Amino acid sequence: LSLSLSPSPPSHLQVVTNVHLSDNELVGPLPSSFCRLRYLKEFDIDGSFFTGALPEWMPACWPELEELDVSFNLFSGTIPPRVFAWKRIKEFQVRATTNPLPLTLASPRSTTTNK
Secondary structure, eight states: OOOOOOSSOOTTTTTOOEEEOTTSOOEEEOOGGGGGOTTOSEEEOOSSEEEEOOOTTHHHHOTTOOEEEOOSSEEOSOOOGGGGGOSSOOEEEOOOSSSOOOOOOSSOSSEEOOO
16 A cells, blocks of 8 residues: 655645554655644554665654654654654554664653563
């Protein structure tokens, strides 16, 4: 399955606030086309096979994000420091099945990193 959004999403997609793609066995790096969904409040992609590092673009693209669940994927590397600068984030889940991402938290609000 290929995930992408057209260069100029239709106006009704520009106001998407919740994306829930849990347990869909999606594979590969997280597409940067998700950055076009500027009004996201919830992004839930747990239970897939996304790979690579968590994208640096997420905090800048989704300033209103309140919930992020990237658990049980195949992400590697470290969590970008900018992720912890999100002002509205209430829930951030990064449980991993294989390579847990190392965390350094200054003041977590609600973060789950259990294996």
